[in-house]
Amino acid sequence: MLTAAQIRAARALVDWSGPRLAEAAGLSLPTIRRMESAVGPGRSSVDNVEAVRRALEAAGVIFQMADDAAGPGVRLKRPEEAGGHEPDQAGDRARRRE
Numbered sequence: 135m136l137t138a139a140q141i142r143a144a145r146a147l148v149d150w151s152g153p154r155l156a157e158a159a160g161l162s163l164p165t166i167r168r169m170e171s172a173v174g175p176g177r178s179s180v181d182n183v184e185a186v187r188r189a190l191e192a193a194g195v196i197f198q199m200a201d202d203a204a205g206p207g208v209r210l211k212r213p214e215e216a217g218g219h220e221p222d223q224a225g226d227r228a229r230r231r232e
Contacts (some may be wrong), residue, residue: 136183137206138174144195144208145170159188172177 139165146221152170156163161182175183187197198207 136175136187136190138170138172140197140206140208141166141175141186141190142170143199144190147195147208147210147232148190155186155189158193159185161185 145152150158152166153163156166159166165178165182166186167181169178169186169209191197194211196203196209196211198209200206203208
């Protein structure tokens with residue numbers, strides 16, 4: 135299961151706003167905000183959590199689950215693994231200014 139911190143960190147890595155993630159995942163902004171809050175994704179439906187995961191993975195995020203050596207985390211795919219595209223930074227910055 136994803137954690138709220140992983141979702142926030144993943145969104146930061148690809149420089150997406152909350153509304154951008156909501157759009158990409160096909161969810162409402164309040165749902166994204168709730169998943170990123172102290173309530174966390176555990177109170178959301180499995181389908182909603184998977185929609186967020188798929189949207190962020192499509193943007194180049196790799197989710198790392200906790201194991202004996204480390205806690206949960208996130209990182210970016212190498213550009214060649216992500217289809218050679220960098221995160222959608224310029225477009226997202228423009229949307230935030232609107």
